[in-house]
Amino acid sequence: MSLGRRTLWWMAMCGSMAALAQPVPPHPVPPQSGSTFQSKENRALEADEFANPGMLWVEQGAKLWREARGTTGNSCADCHGDAKQTMRGVAAAYPRHDASIRRILNLEQRINHCVSENQKATSLAYESRELLSLATFVAHQSKGMPIKVDVSGASAATYGRGKALYFQRIGQMNLACTHCHDQNWGKTLLAESVSQGQPDGWPAYRLEWQTVGSLQRRLRACFFGVRAEQPAFGSDDLVALELYLAQRAAGLPITAPGVRR
Amino acid sequence: MSSGLARLRVPESAQPGEIVEVRLLIQHDMETGFRRDMQGRAVPMNVITEVRARYGDQDVFRAELGSGISANPYLAFSIRAVKTGEIRVEWIDTAGVRGSVSAVLNVT
Numbered sequence: 001m002s003l004g005r006r007t008l009w010w011m012a013m014c015g016s017m018a019a020l021a022q023p024v025p026p027h028p029v030p031p032q033s034g035s036t037f038q039s040k041e042n043r044a045l046e047a048d049e050f051a052n053p054g055m056l057w058v059e060q061g062a063k064l065w066r067e068a069r070g071t072t073g074n075s076c077a078d079c080h081g082d083a084k085q086t087m088r089g090v091a092a093a094y095p096r097h098d099a100s101i102r103r104i105l106n107l108e109q110r111i112n113h114c115v116s117e118n119q120k121a122t123s124l125a126y127e128s129r130e131l132l133s134l135a136t137f138v139a140h141q142s143k144g145m146p147i148k149v150d151v152s153g154a155s156a157a158t159y160g161r162g163k164a165l166y167f168q169r170i171g172q173m174n175l176a177c178t179h180c181h182d183q184n185w186g187k188t189l190l191a192e193s194v195s196q197g198q199p200d201g202w203p204a205y206r207l208e209w210q211t212v213g214s215l216q217r218r219l220r221a222c223f224f225g226v227r228a229e230q231p232a233f234g235s236d237d238l239v240a241l242e243l244y245l246a247q248r249a250a251g252l253p254i255t256a257p258g259v260r261r
Numbered sequence: 262m263s264s265g266l267a268r269l270r271v272p273e274s275a276q277p278g279e280i281v282e283v284r285l286l287i288q289h290d291m292e293t294g295f296r297r298d299m300q301g302r303a304v305p306m307n308v309i310t311e312v313r314a315r316y317g318d319q320d321v322f323r324a325e326l327g328s329g330i331s332a333n334p335y336l337a338f339s340i341r342a343v344k345t346g347e348i349r350v351e352w353i354d355t356a357g358v359r360g361s362v363s364a365v366l367n368v369t
Contacts, residue, residue, distance in 0.1 A: 050270050053333045056288040060266055210290070210332035 026182045028196045031252045034204075037186070037195040038261060046201070046259035054136060054205040054257025057129075057212045061137020064130060070121025076134070079118065087141035092254050095243045097154040104158045106239050108135045108214055126233035132212050136203045139256035146253055147200065149246040158236075162244030165237055171228030177241075192261070198249045199242065201258020212257060215242055267362040269350055274367040275342035283314065283322075285336045285350055287360065293328040307355045312336065316366070317346035342368045 035043050046052055065076045065083055080086045095106040098113070105113060108126065111134050116123040124131035151159035166177045180189070181197030188194070202215035209217075216238045223230040231237040266288040275281045287309065294306025306328060314322035322338045340348075349363040 050268060050284055051286060051335055053286065053288075053335070056266055056268065056286060056333060059268065060288070207331075 026178065027248050028182060028185055031198050031249050032196055033252060033255055033258075034195050034198050034201045034260065035255060035258055037193045038259070042207075042259050042261060046255070046257075052205070052257060052259060054203070054212050054259065057133045057136040057203070057205075058140045058257060060129070061133035061135070061140075064134055065137060069115065070119035072118070072120045074119050076114070079114075083138065083141050087138050089142050089145045091139040091142040091256070092145045092147050093149055095155075095158075095239050095246065096150065097158075099154075102154070104155060104239055104243060106216070106234075106242050107138060108216075109234060109239070111135055111138065127214060127217060132203055132214065135214065136212055136257050139203060139254060142254040143256065144253050146251045147246050147249045149243060149250070151243065151247045155243065158240045159243050159247060161236070162240035162242070165241050166244050171223070171226035173226040173228075175226045177222070197245065198252055199245045200249060200252045201255045201260065203256060204258035204260045206260045208261060215245075218260075267350070267360060269348070269362040269364045271348055271364045271366045274369055277342060277344070277368055279342045279368075280339050281342050281366065282337055282339055283348060285312075285314075285362070286333065287312075287336075287352065287362075288333055289354065291326075291328070291330055291332045291334065295328075305355075309334065309352050309354045312350060312352040314338070314348060314350045316340055316348050317344070321348075322350075342366060344368050 035046050038046070046054075049055065062083070065080075068075050068078075077083070091107055094110065095104050096110070097104050098110065101113070108131055111131065112123045115121050124134075149155075169176045177197060180194050185194050185196045199215050202218065203212050204218070205212050206218070214233075216233055219238055219241060220230045220233075268284075268286040270284045272281050289309050290307065291309065292304055292307040294304070296304045298304055308328050308330065309326045312322075312324045312326065313320065321340045324336060326334060345366065345368045347363050347365050349361060351359065351361040353359045
């Protein structure tokens, strides 16, 4: 076999292998909770069921769960009963495709869908105390349960969009999510430690914000950080990114409400 | 904005003379008055100015808070358990909004 023919053979082999094997996108193995990258004090605050300030939102969410709302006068509990049982594991499967409206919704959007469609009430604003309280309360019911989202079928396109966005260089800094959260996690960026970008603790209490915020608010902060245009709350891009992050974190237990710097 | 939501925790039970820890977490923005909103208007200062705790009919703890305290303040203090009674914590903020939370300490 001449050198030229051998080279051609290798090129053909490599080409067919690349076509056959779907390359697994680079991601941290195993996934580690966002709290891993926090200070000892923040981890202690998160673990303290009483002092964790996010628990105030959980408590308020529990109250709102039982409150009548809208023209139907229904509370969440009227349909869903005791959230401890009915909401157990629900948040671990979001964002999720809703067959009735043929859309992928994240947890906040799904709650708002119930508010406007089933309770016939004015939908809640993103990052409002009410919506955050309900979302944190529902997410907290899945504490300890592994994240497991469906990215097949109707969700496949959104998953693909999220994945593409995750690897897309954006902003004046010309950085993609992957450059920090796959390639440089565990290192320090100025005074911050770079996390793996896992969504397990969200909605979380962020000390910088002095309040609980959604994962979308945190993602928007990253867009700001790389000096890119921030997608609007509830935009398809952010929901797609949430879905990609959830799939990337598959198996990681929910820890909401987390405490972040 | 203050919702008056708070958490208060005392031990399940205590023995007479025992020193117990009372823990308090209040949901409050503790707005410093130094911030501006998205329209550039100054956000008025609104912080919890005073917190008082009563055990039975006795004052056991009092604190004056200010703009240097973070949002959703967490306070913990110790009291000596005497007899079964209610621990009631009350507070007031700059806007004049009062809040309170209570729990019963069982002394056996």
